[in-house]
Amino acid sequence: MRALGVMAIALYAAFIVWLYARQPQTLQEVTGGIAAGIGAYRIDQQAFDDGLQFFRHNQFAAARTAFDRADSAGQDARTQFYIAYSYYREGWGRLYDDDRLFARGLERVNKAIALAPAGRLRVDDPDLQMRSADELKAELEAGLRTEPADFNPLKIFRRRK
Amino acid sequence: MSPATEAFYLPAVFLTVALLGGVRVADRVMLLPPPLYALVLGLLLFGVLARTGTLALHRLMNSNRAAVANLNGLLVMLTTFLASAQVFNLVTPESGLPRLLFDVFFLVLLLNTLAAAPDRVRVLRSLVVIFGSAFVLKFIVLAALSDPAGGMLKRVLLVLLEGVTLGTLTQDVFHESTGYLAFFTLALFMIGLALLPSSTHDRSSSSLVARSS
Numbered sequence: 457m458r459a460l461g462v463m464a465i466a467l468y469a470a471f472i473v474w475l476y477a478r479q480p481q482t483l484q485e486v487t488g489g490i491a492a493g494i495g496a497y498r499i500d501q502q503a504f505d506d507g508l509q510f511f512r513h514n515q516f517a518a519a520r521t522a523f524d525r526a527d528s529a530g531q532d533a534r535t536q537f538y539i540a541y542s543y544y545r546e547g548w549g550r551l552y553d554d555d556r557l558f559a560r561g562l563e564r565v566n567k568a569i570a571l572a573p574a575g576r577l578r579v580d581d582p583d584l585q586m587r588s589a590d591e592l593k594a595e596l597e598a599g600l601r602t603e604p605a606d607f608n609p610l611k612i613f614r615r616r617k
Numbered sequence: 618m619s620p621a622t623e624a625f626y627l628p629a630v631f632l633t634v635a636l637l638g639g640v641r642v643a644d645r646v647m648l649l650p651p652p653l654y655a656l657v658l659g660l661l662l663f664g665v666l667a668r669t670g671t672l673a674l675h676r677l678m679n680s681n682r683a684a685v686a687n688l689n690g691l692l693v694m695l696t697t698f699l700a701s702a703q704v705f706n707l708v709t710p711e712s713g714l715p716r717l718l719f720d721v722f723f724l725v726l727l728l729n730t731l732a733a734a735p736d737r738v739r740v741l742r743s744l745v746v747i748f749g750s751a752f753v754l755k756f757i758v759l760a761a762l763s764d765p766a767g768g769m770l771k772r773v774l775l776v777l778l779e780g781v782t783l784g785t786l787t788q789d790v791f792h793e794s795t796g797y798l799a800f801f802t803l804a805l806f807m808i809g810l811a812l813l814p815s816s817t818h819d820r821s822s823s824s825l826v827a828r829s830s
Contacts, residue, residue, distance in 0.1 A: 458685045461624025465692050468629065472636045476648045 488529015499535055500526045511538060512583055516546040533571040537579055537589055540564035544596055548616045552606075553599040562596045565589055585617035618676070618814045624689045630809040631696035637802040638703030641711075642792040651699075651706040654720055659702025661727040662744075663694075669730075670816035671737045672697065677814065697813065704806050707799055708751035710759055710788050719751065737815050744810065748803050755788075756796040763787040 474493075480486045491497040507522030519542050527535035543561030547554035569575050569589045577589035586592045595617065605611070639649040651659065666672040677690030705723060710716045726747055730740065761770040 457620055458624045458683075458689050461621075461628070462685065462688050462692065464625065465628040465632065465696070468632050469696075472632060475636065476639065476650055479646075479648055481646055 492531040536568035631700035634700035673816040
């Protein structure tokens with residue numbers, strides 16, 4: 457019984473440390489995180505496909521709703537990447553970028569990088585011009601910075617990625 | 618103390634206190650680990666518990682016990698310390714002048730209790746008063762003052778504190794559930810402390826043995 461107690465308490469302590477480190481906001485995030493920890497987490501594929509369809513038709517708010525439904529625990533790096541990308545595409549502008557949306561995108565891409573194995577995430581989707589989380593992160597960070605290049609009138613000819 | 622209490626119940630109670638002590642509910646749920654100063658206060662409280670016999674360390678770890686029993690004892694000690702630190706984190710205001718005042722008062726109260734070395738029952742009563750008062754001040758008085766909507770209590774306090782700049786007193790506003798959770802956590806902590814193996818039990822059981830022989 458004593459040895460069992462040591463194991464049970466060690467597990468409980470590890471769970472508490474994990475909670476403090478990950479700061480989950482919902483019960484779904486807690487259960488999803490535990491499932492991801494043992495490799496049993498699966499996203500809702502139907503909701504993900506719906507999200508992808510909305511994303512490709514530039515319906516970004518609807519896409520994010522579907523992606524959030526697909527990855528309700530926020531544990532899937534690829535889904536988080538697409539959510540970040542949707543913020544990028546929605547916030548991108550010829551004259552200026554929407555800092556609020558870019559900041560949210562940066563938050564999500566950082567989450568995607570944290571979830572990816574060894575922090576390396578590549579999504580092979582021909583519809584995307586930035587296929588790695590690092591490229592997307594750099595683009596979002598550049599959009600949030602104010603630089604002399606922002607006042608270059610030729611900027612209006614740049615293209616959304 | 619039964620093996621089950623030592624191996625399961627006490628560490629579980631104190632770990633639960635350590636978990637819930639950092640919960641703050643605002644627009645999102647935050648889990649705040651204890652700051653360094655709370656660790657210092659927790660260590661002082663652990664010292665108070667050991668010095669006053671509220672926690673008999675020799676009953677948890679000694680050379681006559683089996684290794685796994687000593688490990689159980691070590692877990693009780695570690696979780697008691699963590700829970701103590703987290704309880705101070707819980708009842709200390711989050712910022713400003715109140716935080717500084719609470720930190721100083723806790724330090725002085727603990728040093729005073731260490732110096733006075735009261736018995737177990739007095740220590741437990743004293744801790745109920747300390748944590749109870751801190752709870753009322755943080756979760757009722759300061760919370761009322763910090764509430765932007767205000768209420769009857771806030772109006773009364775504003776009259777009483779006329780001339781004081783509230784900017785030094787107001788705190789982050791938390792959801793009401795934080796207070797209820799804090800109350801439950803403090804009650805659980807006190808139950809855990811009351812369940813700890815004490816040297817008072819030692820003395821009473823040895824005197825019973827002496828009488829029967």
